[in-house]
Amino acid sequence: MFSHKRADFGEGFVFGAATAAYQIEGGQTDGRGPSIWDSFSATPGNVQAGDTGAVACDHYRLWPQDLDLLADAGFDAYRFSFSWPRLIPEGTGTINDKGIDFYDRLIDGMLERNLKPFATLYHWDLPSALQDKGGWLNRDIANWFADYAVLVAQKFGDRLATTATINEPWCVAFLSHMLGAHAPGYRDLRAAARASHHVLYAHGSAINAMRSEGMKNLGLVLNFEVAQSASADPDDMTAALLWDGIFNRWYLDGLFKGAYPTDVLEQFGEHMPAHYLADMATVTAPIDWLGVNYYTRGLYAHDPARTVFPLRKVDGPLEKTDIGWEIFPQGLEDILTRISTDYTTIPLYVTENGMAEVEGVDDPRRVAYYDSHLASVRGAQNRGANVKGYFGWSLLDNYEWAEGYSKRFGLVHVDYQTQQRTPKQSYRAFQAMLAGNNIPTDRAGYAEMA
Numbered sequence: 001m002f003s004h005k006r007a008d009f010g011e012g013f014v015f016g017a018a019t020a021a022y023q024i025e026g027g028q029t030d031g032r033g034p035s036i037w038d039s040f041s042a043t044p045g046n047v048q049a050g051d052t053g054a055v056a057c058d059h060y061r062l063w064p065q066d067l068d069l070l071a072d073a074g075f076d077a078y079r080f081s082f083s084w085p086r087l088i089p090e091g092t093g094t095i096n097d098k099g100i101d102f103y104d105r106l107i108d109g110m111l112e113r114n115l116k117p118f119a120t121l122y123h124w125d126l127p128s129a130l131q132d133k134g135g136w137l138n139r140d141i142a143n144w145f146a147d148y149a150v151l152v153a154q155k156f157g158d159r160l161a162t163t164a165t166i167n168e169p170w171c172v173a174f175l176s177h178m179l180g181a182h183a184p185g186y187r188d189l190r191a192a193a194r195a196s197h198h199v200l201y202a203h204g205s206a207i208n209a210m211r212s213e214g215m216k217n218l219g220l221v222l223n224f225e226v227a228q229s230a231s232a233d234p235d236d237m238t239a240a241l242l243w244d245g246i247f248n249r250w251y252l253d254g255l256f257k258g259a260y261p262t263d264v265l266e267q268f269g270e271h272m273p274a275h276y277l278a279d280m281a282t283v284t285a286p287i288d289w290l291g292v293n294y295y296t297r298g299l300y301a302h303d304p305a306r307t308v309f310p311l312r313k314v315d316g317p318l319e320k321t322d323i324g325w326e327i328f329p330q331g332l333e334d335i336l337t338r339i340s341t342d343y344t345t346i347p348l349y350v351t352e353n354g355m356a357e358v359e360g361v362d363d364p365r366r367v368a369y370y371d372s373h374l375a376s377v378r379g380a381q382n383r384g385a386n387v388k389g390y391f392g393w394s395l396l397d398n399y400e401w402a403e404g405y406s407k408r409f410g411l412v413h414v415d416y417q418t419q420q421r422t423p424k425q426s427y428r429a430f431q432a433m434l435a436g437n438n439i440p441t442d443r444a445g446y447a448e449m450a
Contacts, residue, residue: 027060033089
């Protein structure tokens, strides 16, 4: 069982679970347009086993039982994302009424179950028609995204508890345009520089657009990695600092200081968009809260063979999850404290935290993972961090992007052949804590609760 009680985290603290549209919805019918992940996953070699999100968890049909799982666990909120191509198939222009109807039903279903809707506008499924126009490399994406944000505000804004613009800009920009691991799969320095700015410019543009529609409780979700030096060598320490700049400081400095870190700018060089400095007033549009996604740390060493971003990741000695990420709960406490100390006092939500584990419903390692990271949230609160909520990733086993269906993060096991949902031990641990009645997480205890 968890060693914590709901009351330990303070009055009004929000507990929830998170998902993303492409990873669970399926339902590529009823007017939904194609996204960059449809074509990326259909391209041989991009995704393990050639898996796609065409069916995923069939949440498009099975959403009522998924909301029931959230409610039965005692969660306060559900963090979900809208599918841009489901709402506006071409990214701009004609609206898909059936897409509007789906999210109407989904949001109303949350409210009927006393679940707070924590919405995200963009979790990586860019409409293919916008990629044809350059996607995140085109400065016009700020206008396309703002128009999309206005649609969401007008159709759903009065029912949303919070709204985030973008999930994990680092993944949208650097992972997808410099490292090529996610759609659209670029490995291009110029593309990475431009996307890294445009993703924040689009965020700020959407914030301003939603504010003009009267929406409140607006934020952004960043992912963080604790970057540590592989040794005490000064060159390795510089490499770790540079990775911290790429992964963490680029977005924090841009949002809260209105300037990008100089060490990363030096690497991007002449490839930054012309006159990007004029956009920084939009990038720094005030937000009401910040989402923090955290999974692991990384060890970094200097790599002189690389002329740009001269660093490499070194395998660490800590226990690892099934996806190979080191388990380092102290990092969550340190990240939350760092943000509240160095950048902002606005509320922080841990919007994603979890681990990939092997097949099955017995997941004691995941229970221990969550317990230790919940302890880190309490530790950060004790150090003055303004942490107001925690969302486990993920409610369901789902489509894990380039890993396909091979990695399972869910609190609930999904049989992808039958779509049968089966709560895991970790789900029951949350259920026990949120009900205020912690019980042993052994098999007998879970059988009694099932």
